Every structure is written in C-alpha cells, then in structure tokens.
Amino acid sequence: MAWYYGTYSCGHEGRVNIIGPIKNRQWKADREFEKLCPECWEKIKLAERKQKTKESLEKAKEMDLPNLTGSEKQIAWAVTLRQQMIEKIEKMEDMEKKILAKRHGITDEDIEKVLAYILETKTSAKYFIDRRHYPHRKYILEEKDSALAYFSEKESGDLEYLEQLETEATVFPEERQTDSVVTIDFGKDYVSASFERNEEFRKIVKSLGFSWDGKSWTRKITIRTGSASDRAAELGNRLLNEGFPIRIYDEQTRQKAIDGTFEPEHKRWISKLKDEKRFAISWTDGSDMYHTARSLPGSRWERPFVTVGVEHYAEVQEFAELYDFKFTPSAIEMMENYKKVLENAEVVKPKKVEEPEQKDGLKELLESGDDIIADLLD
Template identity: 50%
Template sequence: IKTESTVFPENKITNAVAEITIKDDLVSVFFEKNEDFRKIIKGLGYVWSGSSWGKKIEETTGAAKERAAELGNALLNAGFPIMILEEKILRNAIEGNFEPECTNWIYRRIGKDLLAINWKGYNDKLYQKARSLPGAKWDSPSVVVNVAHYNEVEEFADLYNFKFTEDAKKLINEYKEQIQKVEVVKPAKVEKEEQKDGLEKILESSDEILDDLKD
C-alpha cells in the first residue's frame, strides 16, 4: 500500500520518502534530517513536535486535505519523494490542485468593536495601506480599525486578498443591525443673525450731528 501511495518527482534529489499523514485537525510529515526540507516545512508554517513536523488545522489554515496537497506539491517540486495514503490528495499534490493557504486575515479583536488586520511576515506596503484606513492604528500584532469603518475595510480586503474570520463577519453583521435601529433625523437649520458693527453706527451718527451743527 505504501509503495502504491508513493511517487518520485522527475527531479528527485533523494530516494528517502516524506510521509504525509492527514487528520481533521492536523497534517503531519515525517522525514529524515535535511536542511532543505526543513526550510520548506518551516516556510509553510509546520512546527517540530519531537518526532515529526506538524501543522494544526484551524479556521485560517483551510482544510487538512488542502494543506496536505499543498505540502506534497511543494516537496515534489523541490525534488523530494512523497507518500500520501489518500489517493485523491496524492493526485491533487501531483497536479497542483488545491486552494493555496491564505495568510492575510481580518480578525475580531476580542472584547472590542475592532477589526484586526493581520498578514504573514514583514510587508511595509500592506502596513502603509492598512494604516491609511480611517482611524487605523498599530496595536501589535495587528493594524486595528473600528468596525464603524467596515465598508473601507471590506474594500481593502478585496484589493489585497484578505479574508474575514467568522467572528469578524459576525461583528460586522451585528454593527449593521445596530445602525439600522438608529433614528435618522433632519436637523433644523438655525440661521445666525448677522453681527452688526456698533462702532460704525456710532461714528455714522457722530458725522450726522457734526453736519447739523455746521448748518
């Protein structure tokens, strides 16, 4: 079974096989000590557990099958043979048929009406664009924006390929419901009376008096 689930890339650099296993909440890979392999794994967010490398599956990682196919594809392209027991995932790894992991996310800041913008690694362009949003400020490790500016945040997300967590979506929907209940009024406009120049009036009166005396 293992042989049938193993593939060698055309450009293989070793006969040693990286064994990838999948659970709903974890993708693991076992391989001998190799620096090139380690760089690939760490770049994809895998952590050493003492016996293998693993990636915990969460809302922001995408499904385990997607991450396993992405991992397999990266290793194959680097020349490492792989083994995946699930045939469909193995085929997806070979064919590059998976949704790449999104590392740009907008969260809800716990306990506050704030949207927290996060991305992986250093990116000054994203930082500057995020900070240009109304009322945005840096609150490590995120740029935070009040939910009142959700329209601008949604436009930012569309432009720069960010996704919203379910909690962030919930906060936005809650805010929309709240503002729908707020009374909309048309305030009366009070015209300000033009300020008269009292001194000018006095001087005009004085001139009139002087003219009368001349007569």
C-alpha cells in the same frame, strides 16, 4: 406436609405448601407470605431481564459488536450472557492472571486476544447459552489456541495489505535527491510530516508554517489556512519539486500534490480583535501593507495587527476588495451585528434651539443718557 393460606406482601391471596416439623411450619409459612406472590415475583424478574437485555444491547452497539443469531428469546438471553463474560474477563484480578500465567503460560496479551476472538467470531446465541455456567477462566483456556492462530493469520494478512497500501501511496519524483520517503498525514485540524533528519527538508516544512512537536513536523489547520487536504498537497508538491519522495494515503490529496491543483493558501485576512469591536488586519505574504492599512480612518498599530473600529466597516470592506483581503467568520459577524444596530437605532430630527442674543451692558449704559454718565464720574 400441609397447605397454609395467607396474604403476600403484594396484597394477593395465596397458599404455600410447607413441609417439616409441625412446630416450625407456621413460622415458615409466615416468612413465605412476607414475600411477593409467585406471579408478581415473575413479573419483576421478567422486567429485570428485559432491562439487562436492553443495557447489554446498548453496550454491544457502543462496542460495535456483531449481532447474534438465534431465536428472539435466545438472542435476548445471550446478549446479556456475552456482556457478563466481557465484564468478568476485563475485571480479572491480578492474582487470577498470575495463576493463568504460571500454570498455562497465558499472558495479558493472550487474554485480550481471546476476548477479541470470541467477540469477533462467536455470533451464535447458542454459544453463550451453552457456556452460561462457565467461569470466565474456562473461556480463556478453551479458546486460547484458536485465538492465537486466528490473530497470527490476521496479522500476517494485515501486514501484507499495509505493504500494498504503502506502495500505492508512494510517489517518486523523476529527479530525486534521496530514496527515503516523507510520510504526510492529515486530519480535520492538522497536517503532519515525518522524515529522517535532513536540513533541506527542515527548511521546506518551516517555510510552510510547520513546527516540530517532538515526534513530527506539524501544522494546525484553521479557517485561515484552508483545508488540511490542500495544505498536505501543497507540502507534497513542494517536496516532490525539491526531489523528495512522498507518501500520502489519501488518493485525491496525493493527486493534487502531483498535479499542483491544490487551493493556494490565502495570506491576507481581516479578523476580529479579541474582546473588542475592532477589525484586525494582517498579512503574511511578505508584502508591505502597513502604510496602506494605516491610511484607514481610526486605524491603530497593535502588533502584529493594524486595527480599525467596526464603525468604519464600509471603508474596511472597500479596502478588502481593493487588496484581496478575506474576512474571518467572527469579523463578518461583528460587522453584521453593527449594521443591525445602525438599522434599529432611533433616528430623530432634533429641534434647533436659538441661542439668546448676548446682552451688551456697556452699550446700553452709553445709550441711556449723559446724566447717568455724569453720576459715574468722581
């Protein structure tokens, strides 16, 4: 055993203790000094650990995982260990899964439940630190029974809660034609209705603009239709009045359907014709507005719209006020932009140019004297 002194690759001086045959010691010492000194090496490892902790915390936030409990250092270490466990289980090879299935009867669904169980219930940093040397298969074998029992109880509770929600969300009309319930669902940009095959139901949803998408009757929500809640309430109200029970989970929308307090759909609109600076006038309320709209200056019939150039915006605005038409945002933007163009346009007072008096050559000739006229005679 002997101490050798030298300079590490990071430039710091130091010494290393080398043991073994004397003939090999210098070679071993040279290899050691090709590395970073212990202090620099520790700094790099610490930076790597901090980066891994940061990345693991960000992923935990994305996955909405619960916070871990323990000391600051324990948590910093455990979040990385937990993330490593997640990645190893999620990336298990098919052969590993087949072995678990054959030897222990563990299915792919069981593996998913075990992982979910650990992530939901194991919030102590110590849990992951104590198991830091576990192969990912051991996590699965250790927690399988607890995970299956946990989800069995949870699913039972979820089913009971779902049944309670369905009961609260369902209303029956006094005079109903069926005991089957129409389920009405909606989101920001759609309303959907699900029901068994029924011709009367089909007529109602079609009359309100719904179409079959292969799974349910749906309607797309746009600026012209009004809110999804109002359209869902309108459908619910119509169905109740026709004797159909309905189910709407949103309490406010359900009440609007019962009371009929939804905002009616506006069916007269003035929009912007695509790629052109023209208004597009349309109506879907069954009225005959064609001749009235065509009386606007510069109007044209461009099926299914009557269109008018933006330069006639004042007349179009007056038309909208008289006949209860609404402008879409794109039409308003086009109109406001045109107004700005007019405001910024150069206004000039052109100089009037007097037209020169047209010369009458014959008249001048006649007035010039008889002698000239005589010269013209043959």
